[in-house]
Amino acid sequence: MDRKPTYEELEQRVKKLERETIKSRQIKLALKESEERYKSLFKNNHSVMLLINPESGDIVDANPAAISYYGWSHEELTTKKITNINTLTKKQVFQEMERAKKEQRRRFYFQHRLANGNIRDVEVYSGPIQLHGKELLYSIIHDITEQKELEAQLRQAYKMESIGTLAGGIAHDFNNILGIILGNTELAMDDVPEWNPARLNLEEVRTASLRAKDVVRQLLSFARKTGPERKPININSVITGALKLLRSSISTSIEIRSNITKESQVILADPTQINQVIINLCTNAAQAVEDEDGVIEVILEKVALEESTAQSYGLSPGLYARLTVNDTGHGIDPEIQDRIFDPYFTTREVGKGSGMALAVVHGIVMNHDGTILVDSSIGKGATFKVFFPIVETEPLPEITTDEDLPTGKERIIFIDDEESILRMGRQRLERLGYMVESTTSPIEALALFRSQPDQFDLVITDLTMPKMTGDKLVKEILNIRPDIPVILCTGFSEKLDEEKAREIGAADYLEKPLDKRDFAFKVRKVLDAE
DSSP: OOOOOOOHHHHHHHHHHHHHHHHHHHHHHHHHHHHHHHHHHHHHHHSSEEEETTTTEEEEOHHHHHHHHHHHHHHHTTBBBHHHHSSSSHHHHHHHHHHHHHHOOOOEEEEEEEEEEEEEEEEEEEEEEETTEEEEEEEEEEEEEHHHHHHHHHHHHHHHHHHHHHHHHHHHHHHHHHHHHHHHHHHHHHHHHHHHHHHHHHHHHHHHHHHHHHHHHHHHHTTTTOOOOOOOEEHHHHHHHHHHHHHHHHHHTTEEEEEOSSOEEEEOOHHHHHHHHHHHHHHHHHHHHSSSSEEEEEEEEEEEEOOHHHHHTTOOOOEEEEEEEOOOOOOOGGGGGGGGTTTTTOOOOOOSOSSSEEEEEEEEHHHHTOOEEEEEETTTTTTEEEEBBBBBSSOOOOOSSHHHHOOOOOOEEOOSSOOHHHHHHHHHHTTOOOOOEEOOOHHHHHHHHSSGGGGSEEEEEEEEEEEEESSHHHHHHHOOOTTTTTEEEEEEESSOOOOHHTTTTTTEEEEEEHHHHHHHHHHHHHHOOO
């Protein structure tokens, strides 16, 4: 028979139950206070916050900031699963969370869908929490879309910087090569009579070399290595020349039609950049046609804009050269038309365009005091209209090869580490009547000048040379004889331009390649100035 508990034992049991009841009440009260504090923090927090059931993916609760951010009401949002707003599938979301768990991290990067259909890049900080006896996940969401876009632009800027560095290196070497081709072609033309069929071939080589020079300038301009050189030009001839070059780079299944007015239209512009405008617009049109049997139409005409029309275009009233490029491509979605001139914006697949072509066009047109308009709809192609203000100035005369060149009898030291350029430069100068000492070594040139400084009238030196650069050679020569004129030549340099060359004492600065006309007039100009 069981023993009955004594009064003391019963009293101890009662006291124990009272203690446990008090503790239980304290725990419940603490939990309630904790939940109340959490609810207050949850509702009043300016950060977007969600409560999620980790097993089902249901959104259990959303704070006011989340409702405002996503654009759904509280009732709508709490009837969704996290996979309804995440662009990843449920499986992908939980795979990512499992990886994070193994890596002991609570930060995730996703893309979330808003009520209006927009997709935003978000950073999610997530962790477990006990509420109402349930194990839930709380998520704090930060929108990082602008940050991601800035990072993308920064990466693109680094890429462009690399392209610019590469372009500079290419320009230096390529301009040296072009200088050899152009110079020797012109020397050969001097020896071939005009009636000889070979003369025509040599003229074609010379023309191609000058075009290649413009291509290098275009590359450097695109990489922001050179600024525009605006001068009065006949835009008709620039557009006509660009279209000849384009034909070889666009699919033969695409027909290029041109309607270029014969009336001369003079604008104040950099011909290389105008060439780039037509090339970029036509290349963009060709990509829109996508090698199907399509048509690109290029029209150039003179138009007069009255005040009301000009004002709607953001221009001043007056005469304009209007360049129109039409295509029969797939057209541009109206929703993105206001973004097509944004840098790095493109609808093309990776590897099929950087999104810079139209942005470059827009920048060039704005820098030339013009404007660009676009008219397009899906399935009906696109029309780009570019307006350049016409100036009442005669265009600069085009270079001719049969012009009488200035000559002289002065003594010149010519220095270049490229043997071919040295030989070609010496022949050019000697055919103009000058007496020339030439060397590939700046050290030898300095020694020669030091031995008889009063016997020379001009020094022409390359910039980039081994053992001693051209700028250092200039300083050494001027230390010996401060009044001697020096011309610095280079294929390309980031560190030196015409202004800096004059600062170190050079009389003038030349960029290769130079045709014989520019070279002859520059040499004579410097000598006559002295």
